[in-house]
Amino acid sequence: MTVLDRRAFLQTAAIAAVSAATAPFVPRALAQASKPPDFPKGFLWGSATASYQVEGAWREDGKGESIWDRFAHKPGTIKGADTGDVACDSYHRYAEDIALMRALNLTSYRFSIAWPRIQPTGSGAPNAKGLDYYKRLVDALLEARIRPFPTLYHWDLPQTLEDAGGWPNRDLIGRFTDYAEIVARALGDRVSNWTMFNEPKVFTELGYSAGRHAPGRRDRAAFYRASHVVNLTQASAFRAMKAVNGRLKIGSAYSTTNAEPATSSPEDRVAADRAHAFSNLWFVDPLLKGRYPDAIVGGFQPETFGVQPGDMEKLPTPLDFLGINYYNRTVYAHDPSVPLLQFRNAGLPDDRRGPQTDMGWEVWPDSFHDLLVRMSREHPGVPIEVTENGCSYLDSPDAHGRVADRRRIDYYAGYLGAVSRAIRDGADIRGYHAWSLLDNFEWAEGYTQRFGLVYVDFRTQQRIIKDSGRWLAKVAAENKLLASAL
Numbered sequence: 001m002t003v004l005d006r007r008a009f010l011q012t013a014a015i016a017a018v019s020a021a022t023a024p025f026v027p028r029a030l031a032q033a034s035k036p037p038d039f040p041k042g043f044l045w046g047s048a049t050a051s052y053q054v055e056g057a058w059r060e061d062g063k064g065e066s067i068w069d070r071f072a073h074k075p076g077t078i079k080g081a082d083t084g085d086v087a088c089d090s091y092h093r094y095a096e097d098i099a100l101m102r103a104l105n106l107t108s109y110r111f112s113i114a115w116p117r118i119q120p121t122g123s124g125a126p127n128a129k130g131l132d133y134y135k136r137l138v139d140a141l142l143e144a145r146i147r148p149f150p151t152l153y154h155w156d157l158p159q160t161l162e163d164a165g166g167w168p169n170r171d172l173i174g175r176f177t178d179y180a181e182i183v184a185r186a187l188g189d190r191v192s193n194w195t196m197f198n199e200p201k202v203f204t205e206l207g208y209s210a211g212r213h214a215p216g217r218r219d220r221a222a223f224y225r226a227s228h229v230v231n232l233t234q235a236s237a238f239r240a241m242k243a244v245n246g247r248l249k250i251g252s253a254y255s256t257t258n259a260e261p262a263t264s265s266p267e268d269r270v271a272a273d274r275a276h277a278f279s280n281l282w283f284v285d286p287l288l289k290g291r292y293p294d295a296i297v298g299g300f301q302p303e304t305f306g307v308q309p310g311d312m313e314k315l316p317t318p319l320d321f322l323g324i325n326y327y328n329r330t331v332y333a334h335d336p337s338v339p340l341l342q343f344r345n346a347g348l349p350d351d352r353r354g355p356q357t358d359m360g361w362e363v364w365p366d367s368f369h370d371l372l373v374r375m376s377r378e379h380p381g382v383p384i385e386v387t388e389n390g391c392s393y394l395d396s397p398d399a400h401g402r403v404a405d406r407r408r409i410d411y412y413a414g415y416l417g418a419v420s421r422a423i424r425d426g427a428d429i430r431g432y433h434a435w436s437l438l439d440n441f442e443w444a445e446g447y448t449q450r451f452g453l454v455y456v457d458f459r460t461q462q463r464i465i466k467d468s469g470r471w472l473a474k475v476a477a478e479n480k481l482l483a484s485a486l
Contacts, residue, residue, distance in 0.1 A: 044431030046108030064120025082446030
């Protein structure tokens with residue numbers, strides 16, 4: 001199916017049709033729907049955060065320096081010269097944040113563990129104070145009847161390990177495996193579900209090739225090597241954690257995009273398939289299928305990616321779930337000038353572009369449905385958790401302290417409708433985590449973007465549940481998209 005043949009934007013019983021770029025996304029057709037979309041019994045409603053983005057306390061209780069500590073303190077790297085030194089101060093305010101989750105009727109919390117809190121230099125004996133913090137956080141979540149869903153690596157590599165070569169260095173396979181085993185032993189008696197990595201495609205490419213994220217390197221060859229090291233690391237850490245406790249459910253959270261061809265030409269169709277393989281499957285298929293996907297023109301080149309004898313035999317790993325992070329679709333065109341891949345992002349013409357968030361990202365829920373169904377069909381028998389999905393809108397409190405973020409409600413109604421349709425179309429989706437619980441430090445954007453269900457005043461740390469948070473609380477309580485919630 002070509003882009004031009006795609007069904008009309010948001011054409012479902014739960015979502016109103018809108019004109020592409022001019023009309024706002026308005027899912028109020030839910031009010032007229034005979035049966036609003038619902039979700040399976042036991043479906044998990046959650047939110048997500050990351051340690052560097054919310055914790056603060058960057059030098060407290062024995063924590064070591066991370067690559068984001070170093071990168072954010074370098075002039076010119078972050079908008080507004082912002083850092084995560086304080087962020088949302090969740091290191092000290094986690095009890096307040098858990099109370100917010102309860103008010104939002106959430107049943108799952110995806111947070112990340114800061115590796116430098118556990119091993120300040122990335123190796124050696126664990127830092128007891130760091131482990132104690134996460135034990136307290138997990139215990140408080142369990143007391144609140146919220147599933148703790150930790151991510152072991154959400155981009156804050158100990159700086160000492162970067163100084164030794166970072167993710168292109170194969171030594172990190174063993175280092176991360178040791179760290180994963182330490183945390184699994186410390187928390188595995190109370191945490192059942194684990195994410196190893198968050199968005200390996202993003203932190204390897206933006207960190208080692210594009211230089212826009214920590215550690216700020218611009219070396220395409222280093223990115224290629226890093227991608228293979230991370231895949232070996234996923235396999236190694238999975239085995240080590242299962243050895244600690246075979247009942248643990250372990251996966252990773254992958255950045256994804258719905259890859260669509262720019263035209264109906266055979267060349268663009270094939271280019272979009274290669275882009276899907278490289279963007280969505282590069283860190284999945286080596287584990288679930290034991291091979292790299294067909295993204296490279298002329299075939300996979302082991303020497304380019306630093307593959308050594310015996311590596312491919314180590315990769316097959318029966319992940320317990322796929323974590324799907326989703327924000328955008330991407331339109332691709334064939335481009336023979338691009339080394340190895342021969343595709344490029346062609347962009348969208350104005351007459352085929354949906355509304356934009358304040359981050360400039362397109363709102364197009366149909367693409368989310370298509371991606372979820374495609375990933376499910378390509379990996380049968382592997383459950384999916386939506387580990388991130390959300391939007392940035394810069395609404396702020398009015399004179400009465402209310403954050404009336406109607407656009408975010410509309411966004412979530414559309415994307416949750418897409419999830420519900422994907423489930424009806426056969427995708428085994430177990431939960432949904434909104435990005436994010438809190439407005440937070442948004443990496444290179446600093447504090448210029450707001451993704452939270454909860455507004456944060458970064459000067460006072462005051463938290464205010466936005467209208468979108470109150471809306472989602474009603475949806476979570478009823479386990480369906482209720483017209484009354486709109």
